Amino acid sequence: MKEHFLIKADENLPLIRRKRISPDIPLTVLDKGDSLTVDLGNHYVGYLSFNMWYVDEYIDAPVTLRIRFFETLGEMELDYSAYSGWLSESWIQEDTVKIDFPGVYTLPRRYAARYVRIEVVHTPKRLSLSDFIFEAVTSADESMLLPYKSDDGELEAIDRVAVNTLKNCMQRVFEDGPKRDRRLWIGDLRLEALANYYTFRDTSLVKRCLYLFAASDRGSLGFLPGYVYENPVFVSGTWHIVDYSMMYVCAVCDYLLHVGDKDTFLELYPLCKELMDSANACLDSDGILKVPEEDMFIDWCPGLKKTAAHFGAYLYTLDNLSAALRSISHPDAHVYSERLIDGRASARRTLFNEERSAFINDRDEGQYSVHAAAWMTLGGVVDGDEARRVMLDVISDKNSVKPFTPYMHHYTVEALFKSGLKDEAVEYIRRIWGGMVSLGADTFYEAYVPGDPLFSPYDDSKVNSMCHAWSCTATYFLRKYGIR
């Protein structure tokens, strides 16, 4: 069965499209210790080549160059002499290469960058660099891109940067980030697929990614790994994440809704059923989803209490799945809608503080977070005026816990739209995605905390991914809701 899914994934291996970017850099003469910065003019993913030649006389020893790639201007200012993060520092886009002969040199690795800095570490003679070419790669077909027009320059910029983010993450799979981790994560996949339906419309890539997860191992509790690898061979991830498993089910439902491919949906439905049954088996005596802390993601927000948000994601998935099944008159639809009714009641009873009209509860140790409010709203535990009040209160409260990632910002915006707060949703988009645009972003960042540009989930922003898939959904909202 899994083998079968892998074959289907391989059938959909996308074409990688190549485009030569030629930054306008004049021939530059450099000696030992000199450096040169190349601005590609936009953020791209791909392969750098240039012509290294001799100036006064032939260069009679290998030339050593240190080449660093930066996704943003700000990254160039960081201290590269030390690294304090907990992810492998091999993720820093820096390579020291030796070039034996003058001529065109192509670095063998793929990079994600707008800026490149080349330092001459060793050369016995002066050299020149010229003819820079960045061969940009993506599986997105730009001729398929739907147009977006707005009289509002900020919204147009947000859409453009979001589309660029998505394009650069579309490779063999929907990568989470082309700098890091360059792999397929469920949380990113679902959001990329949503943005893709309104932009490049590559349904085959979505299908490939859905099949890759269908081929993966389940964890001990019956959930999907948060990520899989597929280059050069398929390997399941080892971190099984419950809310990501729910988002997988949502992605399958989205696929049916946007593509109408009932056969694929029905082929993947047994897996969705299995995942929902696994979640159902984890309900505690209060009817609340209870799983190990480390099996939940929700957001990179430090110290976040996740019970309410996590249960909201489960309810939201029940809602999506029962709607999808209903749309094809599938007999199982009622199973999930019944669970949804029970779940909403449990959530109301256990996770909602009626007196304060907020999702503040013992399960989350009294923590007051946007995460809980947004997911409970998306799960339909509150709606109408009540949902609006819950959302507005928690967002405006100075002391509430706020999202750290555009991933969670996405679901916050979705909750605002769902509860009818369209203006506030657009305002939120301007604040978060417009905030990044105002910082000069060519692509949207993995983490974005207004006022804290160096925040890193990994304790060192040098490994942050500044073109991150889960941040691309501003385009989805603008286009889906016709905001111009």
Added chain:
Amino acid sequence: MKEHFLIKADENLPLIRRKRISPDIPLTVLDKGDSLTVDLGNHYVGYLSFNMWYVDEYIDAPVTLRIRFFETLGEMELDYSAYSGWLSESWIQEDTVKIDFPGVYTLPRRYAARYVRIEVVHTPKRLSLSDFIFEAVTSADESMLLPYKSDDGELEAIDRVAVNTLKNCMQRVFEDGPKRDRRLWIGDLRLEALANYYTFRDTSLVKRCLYLFAASDRGSLGFLPGYVYENPVFVSGTWHIVDYSMMYVCAVCDYLLHVGDKDTFLELYPLCKELMDSANACLDSDGILKVPEEDMFIDWCPGLKKTAAHFGAYLYTLDNLSAALRSISHPDAHVYSERLIDGRASARRTLFNEERSAFINDRDEGQYSVHAAAWMTLGGVVDGDEARRVMLDVISDKNSVKPFTPYMHHYTVEALFKSGLKDEAVEYIRRIWGGMVSLGADTFYEAYVPGDPLFSPYDDSKVNSMCHAWSCTATYFLRKYGIR
């Protein structure tokens, strides 16, 4: 004219032959900080590849490996944390590479090595290394190699190591050393060509190299550059060396003698004439060749006084050229034999100390060197018993200045053979080339001073070339003189 020579050189661009060496290394599991040493079993020139794979789980970040290549076992013991030489440290065969995906990885650069050490600088997970392949390259055609057999194990070993040295230096040109400088030098070319006539017999490669120098620029005094580059384009060297220009003429004469290709000889003769006339124009009022100190090479021996040795190389060349011209009944032969007679007389008068029966003179500030004696003998300033006494005295004298390179050892041995000291020549070969064999050499070294294994002409032995063309001629002597 020069363009014409370049076209002829390009016509002879050799085929590079490839052979896969598979060292017998079991799959090895490594973690961060671990290292692995691969013994290729012999010295080769080429490209390394291996399979890097995951062990416990997929390696979720690029792996950083530091890979060093060593020509000898002794090099592995050197301190690679500091470099004190005056050549570019880029010559040290060390690269730090990042590998993004498991699978077969091929380093892009060519190396010269017997041993490879791979250190894991960064990896988030354990990895395995296996399936090492070293794709060895040479333009030598091993099927053309003439056999050499001896009952004497040492002589067989010397021949085998010499042939291996030559083979590994035979690439697009006769390189001086495949680690460093990887270029065509006249001093090496002449000796490689001589060894080649008795081993691989690739006359086309000799021709290519002769044409490359024919295409080069002359210096202000009318001599050839000591070296040229030809990859990716032809570039003349900038150090014009008088004794190397003489050795070029000798190489052209050798080519006629061994190949019998009179057309090529006659095409290159005008250049030889020009070089000999340039030397003749540099004779001083005593009839001794006088050129700037920096335009002479002779040997890497520190503090060497070169007048006598250098003049000997000139006389030796006159002798070779007049003989070559005579062999084809060329009318110019007498020009050089007349100059030779005059030159020998000048040398005897000015450079030989009759009282001490040695080449000790004011021009060389009274320095007593093997270099002067050997070259004066080769130039025919002394012969017979006198030459034998001169040679034996200077070699056995504890205080005489001795050669530092196998290049000068070659001409010393040639002088011993020329003066009829065959046993002493073989003894000398055993002492120098056999000395390197007893140190475990797979190829012969650029510099060899018995008792001083770390001697470096560049003040740091890490950039020494341990497979150096000018050291390959032990095979020439053994085979030419039928020593078994």
